[in-house]
Amino acid sequence: MTTIEEGKRSQNLHQKSVHRDSAGVLSMEGVRLDHLAEAVETPFYAYSARTIAGAYQDFRSALGLDVGVCYAVKANGNLSVIALLSELGCGMDIVSGGELQRVVAAGASRDGVVFSGVGKTRAEVEAALAAGIHQFNVESVAELELISAVAASHGVEAPVALRVNPDIDALSHDKISTGRKGDKFGISIDEIASLYPRASGMRGIRLVGLATHIGSQITDLEPYRKAYTRIAGLTRHLRDLGQSVTRLDLGGGIGIDYGSGFKLDLRDFASIIRATVGDLDAELTVEPGRRLVGEAGVLVTQVLYSKPHADFDIVVIDAAMNDLIRPAMYDAVHPVEMVSSTEGGSRKCRIVGPVCESSDAFGSFDHLPELSSGNLVAFLAAGAYGASMSSTYNARPLIPEVLISDDRFAVIRRRQPIEELLALERNPKWRSLSSRLPFSMKAG
Numbered sequence: 295m296t297t298i299e300e301g302k303r304s305q306n307l308h309q310k311s312v313h314r315d316s317a318g319v320l321s322m323e324g325v326r327l328d329h330l331a332e333a334v335e336t337p338f339y340a341y342s343a344r345t346i347a348g349a350y351q352d353f354r355s356a357l358g359l360d361v362g363v364c365y366a367v368k369a370n371g372n373l374s375v376i377a378l379l380s381e382l383g384c385g386m387d388i389v390s391g392g393e394l395q396r397v398v399a400a401g402a403s404r405d406g407v408v409f410s411g412v413g414k415t416r417a418e419v420e421a422a423l424a425a426g427i428h429q430f431n432v433e434s435v436a437e438l439e440l441i442s443a444v445a446a447s448h449g450v451e452a453p454v455a456l457r458v459n460p461d462i463d464a465l466s467h468d469k470i471s472t473g474r475k476g477d478k479f480g481i482s483i484d485e486i487a488s489l490y491p492r493a494s495g496m497r498g499i500r501l502v503g504l505a506t507h508i509g510s511q512i513t514d515l516e517p518y519r520k521a522y523t524r525i526a527g528l529t530r531h532l533r534d535l536g537q538s539v540t541r542l543d544l545g546g547g548i549g550i551d552y553g554s555g556f557k558l559d560l561r562d563f564a565s566i567i568r569a570t571v572g573d574l575d576a577e578l579t580v581e582p583g584r585r586l587v588g589e590a591g592v593l594v595t596q597v598l599y600s601k602p603h604a605d606f607d608i609v610v611i612d613a614a615m616n617d618l619i620r621p622a623m624y625d626a627v628h629p630v631e632m633v634s635s636t637e638g639g640s641r642k643c644r645i646v647g648p649v650c651e652s653s654d655a656f657g658s659f660d661h662l663p664e665l666s667s668g669n670l671v672a673f674l675a676a677g678a679y680g681a682s683m684s685s686t687y688n689a690r691p692l693i694p695e696v697l698i699s700d701d702r703f704a705v706i707r708r709r710q711p712i713e714e715l716l717a718l719e720r721n722p723k724w725r726s727l728s729s730r731l732p733f734s735m736k737a738g
């Protein structure tokens with residue numbers, strides 16, 4: 295990932311969800327973002343339904359119909375986004391009971407759900423079994439044993455793939471790499487050959503195959519080639535041992551363009567899949583998140599104040615790290631654009647949010663005009679891991695999300711009224727632990 299000092303303008307505005315209309319105003323599917331900012335108070339996220347659908351179709355046409363696509367819900371779990379992808383035929387990759395509830399509430403098919411994650415609880419396993427999901431991607435022996443016991447106690451079999459840690463460096467940011475030895479994800483590739491036959495004999499387990507996921511925002515195909523080659527070798531080895539391996543889940547992680555002008559070509563990704571695991575006659579699945587929704591979203595925000603310095607201005611906007619944590623957490627830089635283009639020179643600025651942390655900063659930029667109070671700016675490529683990672687730090691309410699489709703918009707998450715949060719804190723309900731409560735009544 296780029297560092298915070300390398301803030302860029304978007305090199306390919308036309309490839310993104312927004313364009314400049316004839317008046318020079320940033321628009322999404324015919325909706326002017328300045329008009330939207332009058333209808334929905336800033337800051338807010340706006341997503342283009344057409345761009346999300348287009349991103350899904352890109353996967354479909356690159357991979358062909360025989361590779362399943364499960365959307366990694368963590369990237370953007372808004373029900374309208376899940377529903378949009380599900381209606382197009384996309385399956386879902388979840389990592390928590392909450393995401394399962396979201397998928398069910400959005401009306402997505404439960405038999406298209408894959409459940410990943412290192413810390414599935416008994417309650418989550420029970421909920422997923424009751425929902426009849428497609429597959430558990432199991433990340434440890436202890437988790438396998440829990441699923442076995444829970445499924446057997448309910449008299450059902452859990453469809454299980456073992457998530458392999460292939461010990462491959464995805465060459466992405468350290469904090470979002472998941473497939474190196476020592477990362478917390480998956481089961482070491484060295485252990486799988488002995489574990490697989492044991493797992494296939496466990497009660498309550500229907501072992502269907504292998505899964506892997508090496509990291510996120512991957513911009514180099516070689517790690518995929520290496521990881522999938524290892525998975526192919528392992529599959530052949532297991533089959534030589536007489537084991538049945540019918541499904542391979544190849545994970546997600548395909549990167550998007552955050553302003554460099556470069557992103558992986560999905561047809562090259564598809565070629566690697568075909569070259570490595572394509573001849574294994576297995577059901578193949580990929581789990582993209584960011585690549586399906588990232589470029590579809592913008593964060594629209596307003597300048598509050600500008601503080602002039604000798605060489606640059608510190609520009610305080612009304613969005614902050616609690617709304618978009620990626621710059622603070624990964625030193626990521628999202629391309630920024632004025633909503634209304636202005637003629638004239640540029641002035642170096644450092645864009646910061648109002649939160650009381652020095653890391654509440656969005657980057658340094660030198661392509662923008664001198665910014666002043668009331669100017670609208672939009673951070674691009676903010677559809678993934680934006681709203682879904684937001685928080686209420688500094689008692690800032692969660693901001694609205696808006697879906698735009700063909701000249702129309704719908705508010706799909708409203709600004710969270712602080713009163714809702716305050717009610718419980720103001721009136722704590724005291725209870726005694728002496729009475730044993732059923733699980734469903736526990737605090738929470």
Ligand SMILES: Cc1ncc(COP(=O)(O)O)c(C=O)c1O
Nearest residue numbers: 366410510546547581582583584
């Ligand atoms: C198991 C799993 N699958 C899929 C994804 C989706 O990743 P991305 O949004 O980078 O495609 C993630 C996140 O890294 C993940 O942990």
Ligand SMILES: N[C@@H](CCCC[NH3+])C(=O)O
Nearest residue numbers: 368470510511620678679
């Ligand atoms: N949250 C990360 C991606 C993590 C993907 C999930 N393992 C980001 O914003 O880039």
